[in-house]
Amino acid sequence: MSAALTVKSEFSRETQFVRQAPPVWLVREQAAPRRAELAHHLPPMSFAQDSGIFAEGDAARYFYKVVGGVVRSCRFSQDGRRHIDAFYKVGEMFGFELGAVHELSAEAVTDCVVIPLRRQGVELAGAQDETSAMQLYTYAMQSLTRARAHSQLLGRCSAVQKLASFLLELSADKQGQAIELPMTRQDIGDYLGLTIETVSRTLSQLEKDGAITLQAARRISIKSRAALADLKG
Amino acid sequence: MSAALTVKSEFSRETQFVRQAPPVWLVREQAAPRRAELAHHLPPMSFAQDSGIFAEGDAARYFYKVVGGVVRSCRFSQDGRRHIDAFYKVGEMFGFELGAVHELSAEAVTDCVVIPLRRQGVELAGAQDETSAMQLYTYAMQSLTRARAHSQLLGRCSAVQKLASFLLELSADKQGQAIELPMTRQDIGDYLGLTIETVSRTLSQLEKDGAITLQAARRISIKSRAALADLKG
DNA sequence: CGGATTGTTGATTACTTTCAACAATGGTGG
DNA sequence: CCACCATTGTTGAAAGTAATCAACAATCCG
Numbered sequence: 001m002s003a004a005l006t007v008k009s010e011f012s013r014e015t016q017f018v019r020q021a022p023p024v025w026l027v028r029e030q031a032a033p034r035r036a037e038l039a040h041h042l043p044p045m046s047f048a049q050d051s052g053i054f055a056e057g058d059a060a061r062y063f064y065k066v067v068g069g070v071v072r073s074c075r076f077s078q079d080g081r082r083h084i085d086a087f088y089k090v091g092e093m094f095g096f097e098l099g100a101v102h103e104l105s106a107e108a109v110t111d112c113v114v115i116p117l118r119r120q121g122v123e124l125a126g127a128q129d130e131t132s133a134m135q136l137y138t139y140a141m142q143s144l145t146r147a148r149a150h151s152q153l154l155g156r157c158s159a160v161q162k163l164a165s166f167l168l169e170l171s172a173d174k175q176g177q178a179i180e181l182p183m184t185r186q187d188i189g190d191y192l193g194l195t196i197e198t199v200s201r202t203l204s205q206l207e208k209d210g211a212i213t214l215q216a217a218r219r220i221s222i223k224s225r226a227a228l229a230d231l232k233g
Numbered sequence: 234m235s236a237a238l239t240v241k242s243e244f245s246r247e248t249q250f251v252r253q254a255p256p257v258w259l260v261r262e263q264a265a266p267r268r269a270e271l272a273h274h275l276p277p278m279s280f281a282q283d284s285g286i287f288a289e290g291d292a293a294r295y296f297y298k299v300v301g302g303v304v305r306s307c308r309f310s311q312d313g314r315r316h317i318d319a320f321y322k323v324g325e326m327f328g329f330e331l332g333a334v335h336e337l338s339a340e341a342v343t344d345c346v347v348i349p350l351r352r353q354g355v356e357l358a359g360a361q362d363e364t365s366a367m368q369l370y371t372y373a374m375q376s377l378t379r380a381r382a383h384s385q386l387l388g389r390c391s392a393v394q395k396l397a398s399f400l401l402e403l404s405a406d407k408q409g410q411a412i413e414l415p416m417t418r419q420d421i422g423d424y425l426g427l428t429i430e431t432v433s434r435t436l437s438q439l440e441k442d443g444a445i446t447l448q449a450a451r452r453i454s455i456k457s458r459a460a461l462a463d464l465k466g
Numbered sequence: 467c468g469g470a471t472t473g474t475t476g477a478t479t480a481c482t483t484t485c486a487a488c489a490a491t492g493g494t495g496g
Numbered sequence: 497c498c499a500c501c502a503t504t505g506t507t508g509a510a511a512g513t514a515a516t517c518a519a520c521a522a523t524c525c526g
Contacts, residue, residue: 017353142331147381197507217505233312418473431514432473433474448471450472
């Protein structure tokens with residue numbers, strides 16, 4: 001496993017993709033951040049693949065914004081099974097809490113870089129900075145919208161529908177091209193409430209049906225977005 | 234179906250329970266609301282059982298606080314199946330949205346009374362009323378916490394685990410006594426991602442196992458909270 | 467008293483998990 | 497550079513769970 005990276009260092013896995021376009025989930029945000037969007041932030045922090053950013057029960061002193069790589073937030077049930085609540089890509093915020101401690105862990109799916117934002121700086125900023133308060137509320141509501149959609153997916157859908165939705169979500173931005181999956185089959189399974197075997201089988205099925213092509217385990221190309229949308233239900 | 238009720242009228246179903254203690258979900262909030270908690274509210278509105286409070290796509294001009302009865306928020310998938318996102322009991326808030334329209338419908342599970350709060354009055358209150366802004370954020374975060382727990386339940390749990398969790402949640406306040414279920418088996422199924430048959434069978438199973446007693450279809454008494462907690466996983 | 471709605475139970479089917487074997491990939495050290 | 501080993505992913509067969517189809521019971525209402 002690679003050591004923790006400094007902000008300016010290259011990502012250890014990036015060299016593997018040198019002949020291809022770099023995978024989207026490693027591309028840093030392009031636009032310069034608008035000033036006064038969310039102030040009080042600390043310098044970016046880097047995390048090696050599979051390292052923990054914070055753990056369930058840790059003091060929730062910061063929110064985080066992803067500026068490079070992919071993060072997962074997860075939780076373990078009493079019997080030890082992992083549930084992945086969400087994946088966060090570049091530009092997304094995570095780490096929102098109601099109380100003083102984190103209810104979920106956050107881990108680096110790939111090597112990644114995040115910007116911590118002091119919680120007290122933004123949470124109570126209403127009086128001094130109305131824009132920040134609204135920003136924060138907006139991010140929290142986005143999380144809520146996603147959580148609702150995820151619930152519906154988990155509650156009402158078959159394995160095929162779950163995978164179809166997942167692939168469409170992953171490939172929402174990159175029209176037509178292949179997707180580089182940053183996460184393992186285990187990650188996907190824990191996110192969709194399926195076993196790795198079912199994830200694998202279902203992907204194979206989608207390939208047989210002509211909806212996708214499995215160019216490699218971690219590289220999938222969408223052949224028919226329409227077919228996936230149909231399967232999604 | 235009973236007509237919409239005025240604020241001061243009795244609930245149509247309440248007479249059925251005249252010889253028993255009134256079911257918790259029909260008891261109005263006791264304490265006088267703290268002043269300046271969330272101002273800008275309108276007079277309470279009453280809704281008859283199964284009537285719609287707002288629908289998917291409606292302009293989201295208000296948040297709502299439940300002061301009597303039980304509300305469900307739900308959504309339909311393309312194939313027409315209903316997913317219930319949450320049940321809201323007395324004292325709880327619902328109707329939070331990111332955008333200008335509701336993404337979910339809200340319906341009266343029982344006859345109920347809700348207080349609408351002007352969205353613009355609270356959402357942008359940061360400058361003039363910092364407490365309200367925090368209150369709003371707190372409610373939104375509570376919704377988020379619940380949505381996360383619901384996702385985990387739907388993703389990782391068997392029918393028995395889902396029902397055990399559901400019953401424990403429902404009976405969280407009333408220690409030892411019987412629970413009056415305000416919702417149908419269909420509601421429960423749509424909330425837990427199960428069919429009505431499975432809900433019914435699983436409840437019967439829990440009774441055989443000695444964890445609960447089915448005094449009537451809508452009246453369940455918890456015999457062993459510990460047993461349910463074990464099953465919950 | 468019907469008729470409609472809601473809930474229960476049984477038999478069968480379909481889907482996902484589990485258990486198991488094996489293939490592919492990546493990293494390490496000789 | 498290649499052999500080796502650990503990790504990750506795929507596929508098959510059997511078992512288990514929930515859905516579906518179907519019949520019937522209980523309750524509510526007019």
